Amino acid sequence: MAGKEDLKLLGLPLSPFVVSVRMALNMKGVSYEYVDEDLNNKSELLLKSNPVHKKVPVLIHNGKPICESLVILQYVDELFAGRSILPTDPYERATARFWAAFAGDKLFPAWYGVVTAQAEEERAEKVKETLAAIEHMEVAFAKCSGGNAFFGGDSIGYVDVVLGSFLFWFEAVRRVDGLEIINASKTPLLAAWAERFGGSVEAKEAVPVTKADLAVQYISKFRAPAAAAAKLASSE
Amino acid sequence: MARVGGELKLLGLWASPFVTRAKLALQIKGLSYEYVEEDLGNKSELLLSSNPVHKAVPVLIHNGKPVCESSVIVQYIDDAFAGSGPSLLPADPYQRAVACFWAAYLEDKMLTPWGRVFKVKTDEEKAEAMRQTIAAVDVLEDGLKECSGGQGPFFGGDSVGYVDILLGGMVSWVKASEPLSGSKLIDAEKTPLLAAWMERFCELDAAKAVLQDVDRVVEYAKLVMTKNAARASNNN
Numbered sequence: 001m002a003g004k005e006d007l008k009l010l011g012l013p014l015s016p017f018v019v020s021v022r023m024a025l026n027m028k029g030v031s032y033e034y035v036d037e038d039l040n041n042k043s044e045l046l047l048k049s050n051p052v053h054k055k056v057p058v059l060i061h062n063g064k065p066i067c068e069s070l071v072i073l074q075y076v077d078e079l080f081a082g083r084s085i086l087p088t089d090p091y092e093r094a095t096a097r098f099w100a101a102f103a104g105d106k107l108f109p110a111w112y113g114v115v116t117a118q119a120e121e122e123r124a125e126k127v128k129e130t131l132a133a134i135e136h137m138e139v140a141f142a143k144c145s146g147g148n149a150f151f152g153g154d155s156i157g158y159v160d161v162v163l164g165s166f167l168f169w170f171e172a173v174r175r176v177d178g179l180e181i182i183n184a185s186k187t188p189l190l191a192a193w194a195e196r197f198g199g200s201v202e203a204k205e206a207v208p209v210t211k212a213d214l215a216v217q218y219i220s221k222f223r224a225p226a227a228a229a230a231k232l233a234s235s236e
Numbered sequence: 237m238a239r240v241g242g243e244l245k246l247l248g249l250w251a252s253p254f255v256t257r258a259k260l261a262l263q264i265k266g267l268s269y270e271y272v273e274e275d276l277g278n279k280s281e282l283l284l285s286s287n288p289v290h291k292a293v294p295v296l297i298h299n300g301k302p303v304c305e306s307s308v309i310v311q312y313i314d315d316a317f318a319g320s321g322p323s324l325l326p327a328d329p330y331q332r333a334v335a336c337f338w339a340a341y342l343e344d345k346m347l348t349p350w351g352r353v354f355k356v357k358t359d360e361e362k363a364e365a366m367r368q369t370i371a372a373v374d375v376l377e378d379g380l381k382e383c384s385g386g387q388g389p390f391f392g393g394d395s396v397g398y399v400d401i402l403l404g405g406m407v408s409w410v411k412a413s414e415p416l417s418g419s420k421l422i423d424a425e426k427t428p429l430l431a432a433w434m435e436r437f438c439e440l441d442a443a444k445a446v447l448q449d450v451d452r453v454v455e456y457a458k459l460v461m462t463k464n465a466a467r468a469s470n471n472n
Contacts, residue, residue, distance in 0.1 A: 052341065052375060066333045068340050075333040090315035091301055097308045102289065136289050 007032035010046050010058040012039065014215055016108075017069035018057040020165035023206040024073050027156070028080040032059075070100055073158065086158045092144075096158045099140045099151070103162050107133040111166065111181060114173060115219055118226055130181055137163065138187040145189075149196055156202050164197045168207050172215030242299040244269035247283050249276060251456045254306040255294040256446060257405030261313045263442040264396060265321035269296075307339060310401055324398045331383075335391065335398050338379040342402055346372035353417065354461055357468050366419055376403075377427040389429075389436040396440065404437050408448040415454050 009025070009032050011018035025032055037046055037056055049058045049065035059066045059075070066072050077085040087093050110133050113126035144151040144159060151159035170181045184191040197203050246262070246269050248255035262269055274283055274293055286295045286302035296303045296312065303312045314324040326332045349368035356362055379399075380391055388394030391403070413421040424431035437443055 061330075064330060066330070066337070068337050071333050071336045071340065074336065075329055078329040078332070090312060091298070091303070093315060094303045094308050094312040097311065098303075098305055101305060101308065139288075 005030065006060075006062045008060040009034050010037050010043070010049065010060070011035070011056045012037055014169075014211070014218055015056060016165040016169060019168075019206050019211075020069055020161050021057045021059060021072050021076070023161045023165065023202050024076045024085055026205045027085060027161075027202055028076060028082045030076075030080050070104065070162070073161065077158075083155065084157070085152075085161065087152070095144060096151070099137070099144065099159045100162045102133070102136065102140075103159070103166070107137065107163075108166070111169065111173065114177070114179070115169070116222060127179060131186075134181055134187055134190065138190050141189045141193055145193075150193065156197070156200060160193075160197060161202075164203060165207075167194055167198060167203075168211040169215050170194075171212040172219055175212070175216050176219045243297075245272060245297040246270070247272050247274055247280070247286065247295040247297070248293045249274055250448060251453060252293055253406040253409050255405075256408070256448065257306045257401055258294040258296055258309045258313075259446045260401045260404050260442055261310045261324065263446055264324070264401070265313055265317050267313070267317060267320060306405070307343070307402060310398060314398070322395055324392075324396075324401065326392070326397065334383055338376070338383055338391065338399050339402050341372070341379060342376065342399065346376060347406075350421075354457065355464055357465065362417070366417055370419065370421065373421055373427055373430065377430050380429045380433060384429075389433055391433075396437070396442075400433075400437065403433075404443065404447075407434060407437060407443070408450050408453045409457075410434065411450045412453040412457055415450075416457055 007025070007030060009018070009021060011022070011034060013036060022034070035043070035045075037043060042054060045060075046056065046058060047054055049060055050056075050067045053067060055067075057067075057069055057072060059072045061075075061079075066075050073085060087096055107130065110126055110129035114123055114130055117123035117126050140159070141151060146153065148154045150156050151163070156164070167182075173179050173181060182190045182194050244262070244267060246255070246258055248258070248271060250273060259271075272280070272282075274280060276293075279291060282297075283293065283295060284291055286297060287293075287304045290304060292304075294304075294306055294309060296309045298312075298316065303309050310324065326335055346369055349365045349372070352365040353362050353369065356365060383391040383397075383399055384393050390396050391399035396404070410421045413419060422430045422434055438447065
């Protein structure tokens with residue numbers, strides 16, 4: 001019988017990358033200590049564990065750090081028994097890796113750009129990029145799910161976790177901007193998937209309802225200086 | 237374990253370092269394949285249907301099924317042909333996570349700015365992109381130390397592995413850097429381990445079989461930069 005593993009996860013409340021790791025650890029039924037970092041006052045442990053990027057998530061397993069969320073997800077999958085997160089078939093694994101990379105390299109910068117854009121023109125451009133990327137994910141869902149409920153088939157898998165960790169941010173953007181990144185008429189498969197995913201035990205455990213509220217607050221606070229400046233400019 | 241055979245086809249471009257990665261992996265694993273040189277100005281139907289998302293090379297087609305993105309392809313080759321040739325990724329999950337971390341670092345921190353060198357318009361922007369690239373190479377020296385664990389000259393230790401192949405695919409372009417920009421990307425005085433790595437890598441049979449002629453790469457790069465500059469000034 002395995003001894004108790006020493007697992008510590010360094011994170012941030014609003015990071016979707018941290019959420020994805022928490023989901024994976026929960027799926028494996030593994031217990032861990034969670035530590036919220038303060039980006040303005042990073043802990044010694046964080047700086048020592050991730051000297052290259054100084055970012056979260058960092059998983060520290062028996063004192064050894066693993067960094068980069070996709071690397072951590074695959075590590076957790078390989079190390080701990082229980083449900084497979086990545087597919088076992090090599091071709092399906094390659095497909096899952098492709099879409100996880102797409103979500104990280106193309107979709108994330110686009111939607112995060114919508115959140116952080118300083119000017120209307122920039123935001124409009126990022127909205128376009130986000131909607132284009134999400135259309136690709138709609139096609140991806142059809143291919144990966146094979147008619148089942150999730151990208152991973154009949155249960156939640158790698159791509160579900162990666163894309164699913166973005167959903168509370170999509171909800172926040174919907175509330176603040178009225179923009180539906182996953183729209184029931186344009187991306188019906190993803191819309192249905194998002195509802196199923198949101199209702200799952202895995203999602204509910206890792207993403208309390210309050211996260212979307214916090215994300216809304218973050219967006220409002222982030223945009224406040226630009227909004228104030230614009231107001232000032234228009235009142236002169 | 238049954239030997240996985242089947243038809244392998246690689247869609248590529250002779251100059252592409254990403255395609256070179258795939259060729260290196262296939263060579264090292266002792267796999268035969270059909271190679272198809274694409275014309276990026278006139279992409280084949282096969283390329284467009286195999287990689288509708290990025291419309292880019294390399295694409296590996298195994299028994300009619302396409303795998304896209306060079307790092308995904310290299311991992312796929314390792315997974316699907318596990319019985320053939322050496323393992324490209326370490327057996328130990330933690331070592332594997334370390335390798336994957338440095339593979340991600342290579343892409344995000346070194347290759348992203350390096351790509352900009354060929355695209356940006358002004359000399360200042362080029363210099364800044366080169367500066368960032370060289371800074372990443374400095375950090376990669378530490379990565380080599382960590383991955384090899386003092387077991388040998390390669391990231392994989394005494395044998396070639398995943399990160400060696402990802403960086404190895406870039407070698408002709410690394411060598412082209414000095415004639416093109418005046419700066420050495422891998423400088424024996426600044427990053428001695430990487431310089432030694434490059435020498436040893438080039439001695440491999442697979443490298444000799446696959447790596448592009450540096451002078452040809454220099455000419456090609458000059459052509460690309462001229463085209464990009466012309467396109468930029470036409471847009472003004």
